[in-house]
Amino acid sequence: xxxxxFEMRLYLLQRLxxxxxxxxxxxHLATILYATRSELTAASILERTQSSPWLVVFYxxxxxxxxxxxxxxxxxxxxxxxxxxxxxxNRISVLLCLGFLGLGLRGVWALTGAAMx
Amino acid sequence: MxxxxxxxWRGADEGEYQSxxxxxxxxxxxxxxxxxxxxxxxxxxxxxxxxxxxVCGSCAMMVNGKPRWTCRTHIRSLKSGVVTIAPLRNMPRxxxxxxxxxxxxxxxxxxxxxxxxxxDRRDAPVAVDPSSPRRKAADAAIECINCGVCHAACDVxxxxxxxxxxxALNRAWSLVNDERHSRKKETMAAAMGDGGCGNCHSQGxxxxxxxxxxxxxxxxxxxxxxxxxxxxxxxxx
Ligand code: SF4
Ligand code: SF4
Ligand code: FES
Numbered sequence: 001x002x003x004x005x006f007e008m009r010l011y012l013l014q015r016l017x018x019x020x021x022x023x024x025x026x027x028h029l030a031t032i033l034y035a036t037r038s039e040l041t042a043a044s045i046l047e048r049t050q051s052s053p054w055l056v057v058f059y060x061x062x063x064x065x066x067x068x069x070x071x072x073x074x075x076x077x078x079x080x081x082x083x084x085x086x087x088x089x090n091r092i093s094v095l096l097c098l099g100f101l102g103l104g105l106r107g108v109w110a111l112t113g114a115a116m117x
Numbered sequence: 118m119x120x121x122x123x124x125x126w127r128g129a130d131e132g133e134y135q136s137x138x139x140x141x142x143x144x145x146x147x148x149x150x151x152x153x154x155x156x157x158x159x160x161x162x163x164x165x166x167x168x169x170x171x172v173c174g175s176c177a178m179m180v181n182g183k184p185r186w187t188c189r190t191h192i193r194s195l196k197s198g199v200v201t202i203a204p205l206r207n208m209p210r211x212x213x214x215x216x217x218x219x220x221x222x223x224x225x226x227x228x229x230x231x232x233x234x235x236x237d238r239r240d241a242p243v244a245v246d247p248s249s250p251r252r253k254a255a256d257a258a259i260e261c262i263n264c265g266v267c268h269a270a271c272d273v274x275x276x277x278x279x280x281x282x283x284x285a286l287n288r289a290w291s292l293v294n295d296e297r298h299s300r301k302k303e304t305m306a307a308a309m310g311d312g313g314c315g316n317c318h319s320q321g322x323x324x325x326x327x328x329x330x331x332x333x334x335x336x337x338x339x340x341x342x343x344x345x346x347x348x349x350x351x352x353x354x
Contacts, residue, residue: 004310005348011315011341012348080276 063104174264283333
């Protein structure tokens with residue numbers, strides 16, 4: 001890469017997203033536990049999620065963080081274990097990032113669509 | 118007298134193991150065994166050593182798959198009737214047990230390992246406080262004698278040609294903590310560049326293998342922390 005600090009910046013980005021995701025993972029698990037333990041039906045869960053702008057913000061941020069964090073980790077695995085060239089690993093990582101973003105945001109939209117402005 | 122089976126790598130990158138049978142002795146190191154083979158069975162066997170007492174670090178080889186100083190490894194401690202001896206990992210092989218260490222040494226240079234001072238003989242020496250945190254960090258890393266054992270133990274070195282490796286980065290860590298070193302910024306830039314500390318997985322193979330108990334892992338963790346601080350704008354290098 002032209003910038004010698006490129007790798008270090010990606011490293012920083014991966015650590016920062018990890019730190020931000022940590023409380024969100026706990027929040028996400030708590031939400032799931034609550035939803036499954038409280039004997040809510042799928043319909044009533046959807047009813048609640050679709051009326052919550054807070055959930056839109058939470059899960060949109062979560063999806064964005066995951067889409068940055070996960071491909072960076074996979075990129076290292078592709079380089080070190082699968083011996084992909086840096087160029088190939090970079091390209092696949094960008095595709096993964098876009099894929100995670102697309103799937104994740106579509107999920108957020110489905111869960112909370114009605115709450116969107 | 119009971120005998121020990123020793124399998125020794127012969128050749129360069131291409132080659133094969135050759136088996137020798139060596140008398141087992143009461144007190145016998147792996148280096149003793151290699152020397153005995155060379156003296157009494159095959160004089161063409163090539164290997165390196167110098168001090169024979171764990172000072173110089175030149176006798177490092179892979180013993181049963183682990184990098185070790187052969188003069189400090191007792192056959193008894195291996196608890197195995199068959200000993201497999203190969204040249205150090207992660208370095209090109211020259212002949213038999215001798216590796217080409219120039220790539221390893223070049224990486225030291227790439228990690229900004231050269232000490233530089235802006236002072237000359239007319240200046241008073243810097244008063245270094247031995248109890249300051251930075252000096253303690255430098256002291257913890259400084260005893261390295263470039264034996265290459267940690268470099269051979271590191272998987273990331275084997276996966277990534279550009280990775281500088283534990284020994285070179287450990288050296289960089291002792292320099293960025295040395296208040297007399299005038300090129301800390303350059304050393305830091307090298308240590309956090311593409312082949313630098315961000316590649317380390319922090320799993321400590323290097324630390325477990327270092328014969329003098331240094332922890333390149335901890336040094337590299339220190340470099341990582343410093344790099345992140347400097348990228349975030351709070352550098353104290
Ligand atoms: S850190 Fe230890 S194992 Fe690594 S080169 Fe220095 S002395 Fe050898
Ligand atoms: S801790 Fe880092 S330098 Fe040491 S062996 Fe593991 S990856 Fe290599
Ligand atoms: S020969 Fe010097 S350390 Fe082994």
